[in-house]
Amino acid sequence: MQMPTPDHRPRPRILCVVGARPNFMKMAPIMAALSEYAPELDARLVHTGQHYDKSMNHQYFDALGIPAPDINLEVGSGSHAAQTADVMRRFEPALDEIRPSAVLVVGDINSTLACALVAAKKSIPVIHVEAGLRSFDRSMPEEINRILTDQLSDLLFTTERHCRDNLLREGIAETRIHFAGNVMIDTLHRNLQRAVPVADILRHAGRKDFPADRGGFAVVTMHRPSNVDDPHILGRLLDTIAQAAHRLPVIFTIHPRTRSMIDKFGLRRKLDVPRLLALPPMGYLEMLGLMKDARVVLSDSGGIQEETTALGVPCITLRNNTERPVTVDEGTNILAGQDPERILALLDETLRTGGKVGRIPEFWDGKTSVRIAQTIRSWAGKGFPR
Template sequence: MKITIVAGARPNFIKIAPIIKAIQQQQQCNENIHYRLIHTGQHYDKNLSDTFFEELNIPKPDANLEVKSGSQAVQTAAIMVAFEKELQENPTDLVLVVGDVNSTMACAITAKKAHIKVAHVEAGIRSGDITMPEEINRIVTDSISDYYFTTSLWAGENLLKQGALPSQIHFVGNVMIDTLYQNQNKFSKPTFWDTLALQPQNYVVLTLHRPSNVDEENGLITLLQGIESIISDKKIIFPVHPRTKAILGEKTVGLKNIIFVEPQSYLNFMFLIQHSFAVITDSGGITEETTVLGIPCFTMRTSTERPETVSIGTNYLIGTTIHELQKTYSNFITNGLKTHSIPELWDGKTSERIINILMKMPI
């Protein structure tokens, strides 16, 4: 079996690492399975790309499509053009895509039009917010995939509603958690840890990346000022994307308690998360990691595609206003973290299940 694995952005790299490891384990047992790794180049900053390959022991990609940035349409089109040529020159039995970035959708469409089977890892998750580019990517990818690997039973129900057959859906767990468990003993202090006199639980991690939060200068400043007023007794570590930092410009000088740092490598970032007092974010993936690590997480969104992190895990879905953050955070300070546990099959063995299933498929 020949599998073409696609990765394009930071979350993809974290998800493909254990999948490749599971394939390599099968190869060591003389199983007839081979893979070709394609990096679309959607994320090309070293801290968003190369470092992840190095730290997670991901082999050098067989090809880098080098599409880089652009509008949603420009980037998606560039990926499709380049990936079509890749498939023509390197025939495969299956294209495996992960997550919900532009590379996921673009490569799934290209593969299907070339009559190649598609497997979608992390299929079926839905936020219900069609204004999110990721939601469109999920819906389109799931509408044409052949094999669905889900993180929850709820995701499988979404796929059934969309018309997928039960035989196509495989509840396997969460590959992000495979990577967490496989690398937890390697989490390492970032270079600024000692300089800033950071200690376990004396800081909060902040991440913001959604356009509604970061693309408008005055709104972003107001949001950061509000967060700083609520978290007044702890440092706030904000790994900030260069584009967001450019939007802020010199206005960061008025924020005394928020410390702006460069985007972090996986091992450094996970060290920060593991030892933090809490996390404030608008990300989806981070809520999975905080759930497994038992870290309180306050998600500034009105919807989530990972409801199990709220119903089972440590995540609080609080909306987008400072008032809601203030209310929920204050309740947490008064009453402590809510009762929580780890979702079913988030056990570090998801990638093994995926590859075992694929090897039995009549591809």
Template sequence: MPKFTIVAGARPNFMKIAPIIHAFQRQKKAGIEVGYRLVHTGQHYDKKMSGDFFEQLSIPEPDANLGGGGGTQAEQTAAIMVAFEKELMENRPNLVIVVGDVTSTLACSIAAKKLQIDVAHVEGGIRSGDLSMPEEINRMVTDSITDHFFTTSEIANVNLRKAGVPEERIHFVGNTMIDTLMAQLPNFRKPQGEMFNHLRPGNYFVMTMHRPANVDQEHSLKAMIDAILEGIGGLSIVFPVHPRTAKNLQNLGINAANLLLCEPLGYLEFNYLVKNAKGVITDSGGVTEETSVMDVPCITLRDNTERPETTLLGTNELVGTDPKKLKPYLDKIMKGEWKHYQGIPFWDGKTADRIVDTLIKTYS
């Protein structure tokens, strides 16, 4: 019987592993002999960042929690590697499945390969070309030692071929985040709280910003927020905000009545707001995938993206980090002149089944 270990650690991972676990569960119900363990590295360890996701996405409690949160990136990587090596020595699988591009992805790939255990990378081949992003280093190192690449786009396939990866190791399957989105769409729910009561569909914006380049430089943060508030014509903008960023905003004296700051939201609540928003302003890669499939206008405050398919076939526009460039894009959204989603191949809600089918055939 083939045995697989599925790794998750940070908030973006949970949306990506949920459909894979559900696909394994379906195989077992169908009488296929397969074993899997879910290992939570503990990279994100507070309730809002991980606990809610297990409940909302129907993910079973992990078989192991490595408690690898906190510290610098190097300390976190080392703690996860040490704990995951021990986990693998006690419960050796045929293959380790890692997803995305977080610290856990890198650390667990290295630990597995040093024990001569195969690695499958879900979202392999993604590149931004920006080595100032820790995620780009995580992607490059993970892909350099991966055995099976499960890719989200033809662009990722091309990146891998250019790196010399043999065709038989590249599996173009689609996007498991979209599996989760499609499965959970009927369950989206309005967040509770007075600030959300007056929001009407198509009459507010949603913003997420977390990259240090955008939130840690107080002068540029103020300039960006001012440009956004000026461009949205008095509409409300919901900003689920990290405590550090909230403090920066407070220090800057930014206190507009239509800037609605809230704590990070659960998956169902956040995507309810996104689905019904007039537009989204973000510096996150994953949000651009969800806005595209839900056909919601999306502005990305970055100079590059590891998901160019969202700009080519989706609703995403790469605007950069200069606040002066924002106005024409916001004007387009306000006038209802934004481009629409054209459909991205295999982003159809069936990606996880394709992944699990491939793994069971390969390792049975």
């Protein structure tokens, strides 16, 4: 019997996993780069459905050019334990169906850890993009996800030089670690010219009259449990945002979790302030348009810390720590915590001086996904060694 030629061998499959909004911005350039720079690999996509709403396909998949998922697990929301368990339960049959040579996960959400754990238990190599980030605050669920996912991974791509040291301290073999840069910045570079103008956002919201001239407004986002799940802390932060609106116009894009807590605690009246515009969550291109023209951003988002550094926009982070210290050491980010006096003092200083001036960190050059694809291609050529 004639043996199949190498040209007829099935292509090795890389199963890429997304589950929540931040994943989409990271996965879009990775899948594009795998297609262009590692065409001998068959990249497939699973969406766990950890975050899902009807507008998501337009706001993220369509806008960023992400291919439709091969499988949608439709997990939905739930407690951390329930959601992680449900992803694991639904992901295993997907692995059996697709039979990948490796599983690629990004970031630090529950789906990241759940899928890495299932793959590792089935002896399938795991690739982790955005490895080694540490806040050193284990009260954050994301910190637990980061640490455990890195322990399970066979190939680890880091965004900052110091991440290597974190991984080495935790016993990760140096041969598994690759400094590739920040893939989020690839997406930013590719889409900056497509960012939705602020005037269009205001017009769509029916607020053409809102005084947000170029460079003359602040953008606020807030969603972390430590900021929004306690009525006293959330109330103080909303009062702080209202005080900020006395200084310059504020556009507050309200995360569904935050909106739910505002309603639960009866705090909606705190948003009824002149020059404070509350908007629903934005799509990627809309949020990019807001950030790039803002005078300052106040946020507790890790991704926004990175994006504002890349854009050169001052960022006041409403947290006491960050897993992205390069945004503080080299970028435009300042940690403010939850204290209203400190937040407003930093805002006043930013408005007076123009804000912190940073520089673009190493390998935040829009080519991270290419480096990732080329490394995976080389690794696959060696037979996916574990």
